[in-house]
Amino acid sequence: MEKDKLLGLIKSKGIQVGTLIEEVNESGVRMSKSTFYKGLRDERPFKADEIKAMARILEISGKTVNEIFFADLVS
DSSP states (O other), rough: OOOOOOHHHHHTTTOHHHHHHHHHHHOOOOOHHHHHHHHHTTTSSOOHHHHHHHHHHHHHHHHHHHHSHHHHHHH
């Protein structure tokens, strides 16, 4: 998990973390702030539906998704 890349991407899109989480929830995927931050700290992995929702909202490609969420698995 490349948390700095994710946070940088969120910031570059002009979205606040709270807004991202609200939009994820509005898309039908349940995620709390606690869940998001646990994912950032690698205390729990993000679930596939959470990753898909964030990718859609942030408008990121599959390659970028892999670089952010699966960096440890790919390298």
